[in-house]
Amino acid sequence: MKTKLIIVFLLTFALSIAQEEKPLTLKDAITYALQNKADAKKAKLDVENSEYQIQEVRSRALPQISASGNLNHNPILQTSVIDGSSFGAPGSTIQATFGQKWTSGAGVTLQQALYDQSVFIGLKAAKSTREFYQINAQLTEEQIIERVANAYYQVYVTRQNLNVIENNLKNTTKVRDIIKGQYDNGLAKKIDLDRIIVRISNINTQRQQSINAISLQENSLKFLMGMPIETNITIPQTKFEVTPNALSEQPDVTSRTEYLLLKKNEQLLEFQKKSVQAGYYPTLSLTGSYNYIGQGPEMPWFKKPTDGVYWSDYAAVGLNLNIPIFSGFGTRAKVRQAENKLQSIKVDLEETKLSLDLQYDNAKKQIENSIVSINNQKENAKLAQEVLTNTNNNYIQGLASLTDLLDAENALVEAQNNYTTAILDYKLAEIQLIKSKGELKTLINN
Secondary structure (H helix, E strand, O other): OHHHHHHHHHHHHHHHHHOOOEEOOHHHHHHHHHHHOHHHHHHHHHHHHHHHHHHHHHHOOOOEEEEEEEEEEOOOOOEEEEEHHHHOOOOOEEEEEOOOOEEEEEEEEEEEEEEOHHHHHHHHHHHHHHHHHHHHHHHHHHHHHHHHHHHHHHHHHHHHHHHHHHHHHHHHHHHHHHHHHHHHOOOOOHHHHHHHHHHHHHHHHHHHHHHHHHHHHHHHHHHHHOOOOOOOEEOOOOOOOOOOOOOOOOOOHHHOHHHHHHHHHHHHHHHHHHHHHHHHOOEEEEEEEEEEEEEEOOOOOOOOHHHOOEEEEEEEEEEEEEOOOOOOOHHHHHHHHHHHHHHHHHHHHHHHHHHHHHHHHHHHHHHHHHHHHHHHHHHHHHHHHHHHHHHHHHHHOOOOOHHHHHHHHHHHHHHHHHHHHHHHHHHHHHHHHHHHOOOOOHHHHO
16 A cells, blocks of 8 residues: 555656646757757658659669569460472472470660760759758758747747736735725725726736737747647746847848759759750660570470470670650750749749848848837836836825826836837847848857
8 A cells, every 4th residue: 555655656746747847948949849840850851852862863874784584375376377489399388387385584684874965964963952952951940940939939928918917917906905995994985996896807807818828829839849739838037138230231142041942943943954955865875685595395494405495595785876856846845844944933033032132121120110119118118117106106195096096007017018019029020130141040059
């Protein structure tokens, strides 16, 4: 019985440890996502798969060796009619049966491309294929970092708003207690007590709504990280520094991952065009074969000439030359299609460059506006706190109405929420600015 109690205690303790909230920094969240999110895993698999694609292309330049075997039974042999004059019997006809009832053979064939323009181009494209998937994996990582960072800051700001609500609830509850004491002593009106009770009820509703919003946002964050939804997490209550970035530095968009990916795709399309043009060139290949055949009236396997079965071998070596002359303009049409795709991706490159410039400029302006807003709202919140303190003192002394006190509380809550919203706008714009510089991975090192 004592042993069972110890086991139950240990299981309960282990469960409580598992249920403890795990402090989660932004760096931890991003690192976890890069290791566990499905998109990141698939991008790594694509890079791995590119190596297999390269091996497939390289195989076309290597010898192709195959072995074959057969066993045939001919119940009825074909009869051929021959002019008898060939055998010294002019004017006569001879019916002759060729072949044997059973034939069996085995052989090995080798084929080696000596000149094939499409193979050579494919080998050149192999390296670009690997680089394309590597850049694509890098872009996927950057997209994951951006989404996780945005979601992380959303949770943080909503938690800050919850703190504002809870502080407001705490202060309003104190006011209610004061009013209730005054009402019990006949110094306050019942309508004032009712108004403050309604006020507390509304604040409690706002508090519950914020708690629900945090729960939903945390679930969204865990999903973006690839973390089990049942995992308990908490965002550390740290102050985010607001430091103006190097806004005057115009980034080189041609070094952005999105742009590099399109450029690499353009290079692959160039190779594709050349591969199609290779259809105009001749191909030359070396072939060789060695075969062993057995024939006789019985199944040849394991039989000898004494059984009427004879085995013999033969071999051949040759060159195959294929010269394309006319393909019904099919090759030309394919070349023009490839050229059309190239022109289309050049348009995408220009559009992407313009879009990346726009992202940087918008992020820069948003940061500038957010810094102004943060400074204003910080001073506004400080002033609103002073007004609330003075109004509260005046209300206790009977120099201010309850309406004035509630208005002062609302002003403070609004100012504090505006401040946290300005912080969120700044952090989101900061992410976009870091992204526009191609430095999202620096968030892992901070």
